Every structure is written in structure tokens, then in C-alpha cells.
Amino acid sequence: MEHSEILHRCFRCGYCKLPSSYADLNCPSYLNFRFETYSPGGRMWLLRAWLDGEIKTSPRFAEILYSCATCANCVEQCVFPKFKDDILNAFIAGREELVATGAVPPAVRDYFKSIHLYGNPYKMPEADRGKWADGLGLEPYSRHEYLFYVGCVGSFDERGQRMARSVAGLLKNMGISFGILGAEEFCDGNDVKAMGEMGLFDHIAQKNIRKYQDLGVQKIVTLSPHAYHAFRNEYPELGGNFDVCHYSQLLAPLIKKARFKKSESPIRVTLHDPCYLGRHNKEYRAPRKILAAVPGVQLKEMDRAEKDALCCGGGGGNLFTEMLGGGPDSPARVRAREAAATGAQVLAVACPGCSRMLDDAVKAEALQDDLEVMDLAEFVNRRLAVD
Numbered sequence: 111m112e113h114s115e116i117l118h119r120c121f122r123c124g125y126c127k128l129p130s131s132y133a134d135l136n137c138p139s140y141l142n143f144r145f146e147t148y149s150p151g152g153r154m155w156l157l158r159a160w161l162d163g164e165i166k167t168s169p170r171f172a173e174i175l176y177s178c179a180t181c182a183n184c185v186e187q188c189v190f191p192k193f194k195d196d197i198l199n200a201f202i203a204g205r206e207e208l209v210a211t212g213a214v215p216p217a218v219r220d221y222f223k224s225i226h227l228y229g230n231p232y233k234m235p236e237a238d239r240g241k242w243a244d245g246l247g248l249e250p251y252s253r254h255e256y257l258f259y260v261g262c263v264g265s266f267d268e269r270g271q272r273m274a275r276s277v278a279g280l281l282k283n284m285g286i287s288f289g290i291l292g293a294e295e296f297c298d299g300n301d302v303k304a305m306g307e308m309g310l311f312d313h314i315a316q317k318n319i320r321k322y323q324d325l326g327v328q329k330i331v332t333l334s335p336h337a338y339h340a341f342r343n344e345y346p347e348l349g350g351n352f353d354v355c356h357y358s359q360l361l362a363p364l365i366k367k368a369r370f371k372k373s374e375s376p377i378r379v380t381l382h383d384p385c386y387l388g389r390h391n392k393e394y395r396a397p398r399k400i401l402a403a404v405p406g407v408q409l410k411e412m413d414r415a416e417k418d419a420l421c422c423g424g425g426g427g428n429l430f431t432e433m434l435g436g437g438p439d440s441p442a443r444v445r446a447r448e449a450a451a452t453g454a455q456v457l458a459v460a461c462p463g464c465s466r467m468l469d470d471a472v473k474a475e476a477l478q479d480d481l482e483v484m485d486l487a488e489f490v491n492r493r494l495a496v497d
């Protein structure tokens with residue numbers, strides 16, 4: 111297994127399951143299950159025992175490996191600089207081994223099957239991919255400055271579609287030249303790779319790279335930090351070199367040109383940093399810059415913010431496989447309570463997956479009358495002046 115050489119170096123000090131303040135549990139799977147084997151250090155030792163033949167492959171072992179939300183808190187917090195960068199890669203390599211032997215949990219198998227058969231995890235016809243844009247008058251991509259890539263959640267999930275429409279509206283409002291692929295778009299494959307199906311990921315990435323190159327795409331703006339991560343960090347080694355940004359990064363320097371309503375009352379907003387924008391790609395400023403430009407916004411940071419943000423639990427395919435479940439100790443519900451504790455009226459998000467996870471969690475916590483989950487673009491649009 112790739113990266114197996116780092117496993118014996120972990121001595122289970124446990125710092126990787128905490129934020130840098132050590133104040134709380136910050137590994138979503140450990141937070142939820144509270145057994146050491148679900149923590150990053152425990153998972154390292156579990157993998158080591160498995161590779162040494164001390165434990166056998168079993169459904170339970172597979173469940174533990176797939177309960178990791180690939181949030182990279184362990185990569186951020188591990189005290190050993192020599193191997194910390196490869197901790198998550200080792201967990202993904204473990205999944206790769208399970209994929210190779212067909213020993214993945216049923217929900218994971220179902221996810222891969224859906225991507226194979228339908229091209230998306232929602233089992234929806236690919237012809238419906240562009241329906242989110244109906245009535246918006248958006249142009250099909252044709253030598254525009256940017257390709258606006260929406261992804262599976264933005265195309266098929268009702269919350270994701272709302273977010274895609276908000277972002278598209280704001281890009282238009284800011285005068286950005288962009289086109290969409292609609293039914294011609296395809297899954298970015300980020301979660302497929304995080305779940306260890308490297309062959310399928312390569313197939314998806316090559317297909318997308320060929321398509322973008324044929325269309326002459328040079329710049330891509332993504333709705334989701336997951337697609338941003340894949341295009342920016344995974345596609346180049348397969349020959350796909352595009353100038354990629356997340357929509358918050360494109361809008362942050364332009365937002366000062368926006369005309370906002372003058373009469374809006376002050377509003378308390380807290381921000382959830384998505385793992386694939388924040389810890390994976392170190393972008394913490396762009397979403398904050400957007401919020402700071404909106405008149406009346408009082409930003410109330412959660413105790414765990416930026417590199418210490420608690421993951422919503424939806425990464426690594428968990429949005430679909432639900433390996434973490436949705437009980438009171440699920441990361442999304444803990445995060446919803448943390449957001450509410452700031453006294454914020456709005457929980458701003460910048461990822462369609464986080465939006466789905468946290469919206470459901472706010473409802474499960476019966477907080478929806480006090481705390482509204484809103485995408486950044488949705489929030490900005492609501493406070494723009496109407497001509």
C-alpha cells in the first residue's frame with residue numbers, strides 16, 4: 111500500500127484529532143463515534159495491523175476506513191512535520207486497496223455504481239444536468255473568459271441548484287464573461303478519488319480534460335471547493351492545466367463594485383470554512399472579504415474557524431454514503447450548534463455540500479427560526495440594490 115512506510119511513525123499522541131487550541135474534538139469521525147480506532151492516529155495503527163496481517167478485512171474495518179471525511183484536520187494538526195502531509199493520503203491508499211478487492215461498504219459500492227451508470231451520484235439522467243439554469247438566460251460555453259463549472263451537487267440537489275443560480279446571477283451582475291456546459295458537463299471526480307477508485311477518477315478526469323481542451327477552455331470558476339481542488343491539484347498531473355478559481359476568489363476583488371441597498375439593518379453572520387477551500391487549499395480570506403464588503407454585516411467567528419474549522423462531515427463521499435450518520439454528535443449538528451452559539455442570524459457557506467449538510471443539521475437541531483443557512487452569493491444577492 112502506498113504511504114505504508116509512515117504508519118509506524120505515528121505514536122498515537124492524539125493531537126491530530128483536536129483543533130490548535132486543543133479545546134474540542136475536531137476529527138469528525140472520532141467526534142461522532144468516540145472510539146480511538148475512528149481517530150486519525152487509531153486509523154494509522156489499524157491500517158498497520160491490517161497490513162501486518164494481525165486483523166482481517168471485514169465490513170467493520172471497511173466502515174471505519176470510509177468514515178473519514180477527508181477533512182485534513184489531522185494533516186493540519188499532526189505534530190510530525192516529516193510525515194503529516196501523507197496521513198490522509200495513507201487513508202485514501204487504504205481505501206484504494208479495499209476497492210481493488212471489492213471489499214468496500216455497500217453505500218460506497220452504490221456510489222461508484224451510480225457514477226458508472228449515470229455519471230452522477232443522484233442516479234439522474236445526464237440530460238437533466240443543465241436544468242438548474244432554466245430561465246436564467248445563461249450562455250453555453252463558447253470561448254468565454256470563464257467556464258462556470260457547477261458539479262453534481264449544484265446540478266441535481268435542490269439546495270445546490272439554488273446556490274448555482276445565485277452564483278450565476280452574481281457573476282452576471284459583476285459583468286463576468288462566462289458560459290456553462292449544461293447537459294455536457296460531467297462529474298469532476300474529486301470524491302471518487304477520495305474514496306479510492308483511482309481508475310474511475312482517471313477516466314473522469316481524462317474525459318473532462320479532453321472536453322475542456324477541445325472547447326479551448328483556459329479559465330474555470332467552480333461552484334464547489336471539491337471541484338476546485340480536483341481541477342487545481344489533481345488534473346495537472348494528467349495533463350489538464352487550467353487557470354482555476356473558486357467563485358469566492360473570483361468575486362472577492364470585484365465585490366466592492368457591487369451596489370448594495372442602503373437601508374438594510376445590521377445583521378450578524380458567521381462563516382463556515384469548507385475543508386476543500388480552507389485546509390486543503392489555504393483560502394480563508396476570499397469569503398471573509400466578500401462578507402466584509404456587505405454593509406451592515408457583523409462577522410461573528412465560531413470558536414473553530416479557518417484552519418481549525420470543524421468539517422460538516424460531508425467530505426470524502428459522506429454526503430452520499432452517510433457513513434457518519436446524522437445523530438446529535440454528527441459533525442454537522444455539532445457545527446450547527448456552534449454556529450448558533452455565536453448569536454449569528456445567518457450561517458454563511460461557500461460549498462454546496464456544506465450547504466446541504468448544515469441546512470439539514472440546523473433543521474434537526476430545530477434552529478431554523480434563528481439561524482438561516484445561506485450561500486455567500488445568495489446572501490450578497492439578497493442585499494444588492496435593485497435597479
Ligand code: SF4
Nearest residue numbers: 120122123124126151
Ligand atoms: S498527531 Fe501525528 S503522531 Fe500524533 S497520533 Fe496523530 S498522526 Fe499520530
Ligand code: SF4
Nearest residue numbers: 137178179181182184
Ligand atoms: S481527514 Fe478528518 S475525518 Fe479523516 S481522520 Fe483526518 S481529521 Fe479525521
